[in-house]
Amino acid sequence: MNQHTVTIEVAGRRLKIACPQGQESALLLAAKELDKRLGACQSQGKVFKTAEQTMLMVSLNLANDLLTQQQSFEQEKQQLQSKIDLLQQTIGQAVQNQEKSA
Known part of the structure; x- marks a missing residue:
């Protein structure tokens, strides 16, 4: 299966991720969901020592x-x-x- 890189943004960081061809939309949605949940965690005041x-x-x-x-x-x-x-x-x-x- 052909792979190429997709740029995602999570927690303000831009990352290039290898992605199978045809799965770009799923990867972008997953990154968006992760970023949303990270934001919700921070907005709820949950404090952890490190990112x-x-x-x-x-x-x-x-x-x-x-x-x-x-x-x-x-x-x-x-x-x-x-x-x-x-x-x-x-x-x-x-x-x-x-x-x-x-």
């Missing part, structure tokens, strides 16, 4: 949000699969009943 600690805390919060969403999607997937299974069973029974009465 790296602040970045680490925001990154951990993002990772936690991702894991929470993944768990939620997995639960929804299981619920939908249960509904599909029930529908298939109901349809199967209806077909059997139809065949018996025919």
Whole structure:
């Protein structure tokens, strides 16, 4: 996959990041979200000793949000699969009943 560099800005720093071709928009959105969360952390008065600690805390919060969403999607997937299974069973029974009465 071809890679090229994309310039992003996070916490007032401009960085050139290697990015797979076609993923530029996703990278820019991710950088924007990270910058937004860093700004929110600072505006809430959360004080860390270094910028790296602040970045680490925001990154951990993002990772936690991702894991929470993944768990939620997995639960929804299981619920939908249960509904599909029930529908298939109901349809199967209806077909059997139809065949018996025919």
